[in-house]
Every structure is written in C-alpha cells, then in structure tokens.
Amino acid sequence: MPRCSMQEAMNKASVYIDRRIEDGSKIAITLPHASHILIMAVSAYLIARQIKKQTKDETIDLEKAFVCGLLHDIGRYIVDERESKYPHTIAGYDRCKKLKIPGVAPVCLTHAILDKATHEEYPDYTPEQLKFVNDKMSKINRSFYDDLTMLVDLHCRGDQVFHIHDRLEKNIKMYNIQMDNYYDKYMALYNKFTSKYNVDIYRICRFVADHRKSIFKHLMPYCHGWLRYVCGDKSVAKDHVAYSRNANIAQYWKDYLAQQTKVITK
Numbered sequence: 001m002p003r004c005s006m007q008e009a010m011n012k013a014s015v016y017i018d019r020r021i022e023d024g025s026k027i028a029i030t031l032p033h034a035s036h037i038l039i040m041a042v043s044a045y046l047i048a049r050q051i052k053k054q055t056k057d058e059t060i061d062l063e064k065a066f067v068c069g070l071l072h073d074i075g076r077y078i079v080d081e082r083e084s085k086y087p088h089t090i091a092g093y094d095r096c097k098k099l100k101i102p103g104v105a106p107v108c109l110t111h112a113i114l115d116k117a118t119h120e121e122y123p124d125y126t127p128e129q130l131k132f133v134n135d136k137m138s139k140i141n142r143s144f145y146d147d148l149t150m151l152v153d154l155h156c157r158g159d160q161v162f163h164i165h166d167r168l169e170k171n172i173k174m175y176n177i178q179m180d181n182y183y184d185k186y187m188a189l190y191n192k193f194t195s196k197y198n199v200d201i202y203r204i205c206r207f208v209a210d211h212r213k214s215i216f217k218h219l220m221p222y223c224h225g226w227l228r229y230v231c232g233d234k235s236v237a238k239d240h241v242a243y244s245r246n247a248n249i250a251q252y253w254k255d256y257l258a259q260q261t262k263v264i265t266k
C-alpha cells in the first residue's frame with residue numbers, strides 16, 4: 001500500500017485549508033474544521049500508540065492512524081455538501097485516489113459509513129451515490145484504522161469533544177435520523193473496540209482538545225495561515241516565521257507526542 005507520511009498529509013491538508021481561507025469562503029466552517037482534523041489526527045495517533053503499547057502489536061502503524069485522522073474529511077474542502085449535495089465521503093475518496101494515496105481513500109468512506117449506506121441513515125444521498133458508496137463498501141474489509149477513525153470522529157466536532165452517547169443523541173436530533181437501531185449500531189462498535197483494547201477514547205480526545213493550542217504550535221511548519229486563525233494567537237504567527245521549513249519536525253513532533261502520552265498514561 002502506498003504510504004503517505006505525516007509530513008505529506010500535513011502539507012495536503014494545509015493546502016486545502018489555506019485555499020479555503022484565501023478564498024474567504026465559509027470561515028465559520030473552515031476554521032473549526034481545521035481544528036477538528038488536527039484534534040482527530042493527534043487523538044488517533046495517541047490512541048493507536050496506547051493500544052500498540054498494551055497489545056504489543058508491532059503491526060499497528062501510528063503514522064497511518066495520524067494520516068487517516070487528518071485526511072478523512074478532505075472531501076469537505078473540495079465540495080460544500082450543503083450547496084452541492086455531493087457527499088464529502090465520495091469527494092474525499094476520489095481525491096485520495098487522484099492524489100495517489102489510495103491507502104487513505106477507503107477511510108474517506110468508512111469514517112462515516114459503518115457497513116451499508118441506506119436511505120434512512122443518509123437521506124441526502126441520491127440513489128446513484130448510495131450505489132457508488134455501497135459498491136466500494138462491499139469491497140472493503142473494515143480495518144483497525146477504519147474503526148479508530150470512525151470512533152474518534154464520533155467524539156470530535158469542531159473544537160469540541162463529546163462523549164459518544166451525547167454525540168449520537170445529538171446526531172439523531174440534528175439530522176432527524178429515523179433509523180431505529182442507529183444508536184445501538186454505533187454503540188456496539190464502540191463497546192467492541194473499547195473492551196477489546198481497554199482504551200478510553202473520550203479521555204484522550206478531551207486531553208488533546210484541551211491542549212490544542214500548544215499541540216498546534218508544534219505543527220506550525222506544516223500549517224500556514226490557518227493555524228493563526230485556529231489558535232487566535234498573534235504570537236503564533238511570529239513563531240511560524242522563526243521555524244525553519246527544513247527543521248526535522250517529524251522527529252520533534254514524535255518526541256513531543258511521546259511526552260504527551262506519558263502525561264496521559266500517568
């Protein structure tokens with residue numbers, strides 16, 4: 001599977017978000033969403049790291065967890081769902097294929113679709129879109145990264161973190177979901193995952209969201225204008241200039257996350 005490093009993923013996400021900011025488009029949506037994908041990426045990385053440590057499963061790829069978290073919603077920067085009625089899941093899948101990061105493409109679908117897309121759960125999808133999604137979904141074997149990204153996404157919205165119970169209740173009201181087993185379906189996935197890996201997803205996402213300003217500062221060389229807005233901190237812009245684009249940010253970033261994990265697991 002072709003790999004996409006954390007650095008490449010940061011660059012790709014950064015380009016899309018910068019473009020949206022430069023276009024002056026939908027700042028109220030773009031900025032909380034920029035914050036959302038960073039919180040997602042860091043939370044998924046830390047959760048995967050904790051699971052890897054506990055299970056001693058060397059096949060768990062922390063970079064992949066990060067990249068999936070960061071790029072799962074990339075379709076939202078290509079289409080405005082509310083205007084185009086074109087699902088961000090399909091736009092993201094197509095774009096990842098085009099960008100030659102097909103390893104992430106399935107996550108653009110699977111973070112929002114658990115098994116089969118039905119009209120009751122996705123009333124905005126046209127019959128053709130439901131068919132496209134279901135054709136792809138039938139060929140995907142859900143992986144650890146699909147479940148991880150979906151569960152972290154259910155906890156995170158904008159700068160906010162909800163417990164999954166509250167988020168599911170909120171979704172039912174907000175999207176007027178008429179599907180009887182909606183709540184149970186996602187809780188079953190959550191219970192299976194958390195009991196298998198003995199991990200507290202809410203606690204880690206909460207920690208990341210609470211520390212987002214300091215975490216974002218450490219990602220500065222790869223996030224340009226948008227971090228200034230997200231952080232709402234003028235000194236961040238100065239720090240940005242001070243960093244070298246060629247700095248060994250990957251190592252620095254890994255060391256930083258290692259410290260954060262120690263704090264979390266204390």
Ligand SMILES: [Fe+2]
Pocket residue numbers: 036040072073153
């Ligand atoms: Fe998301």
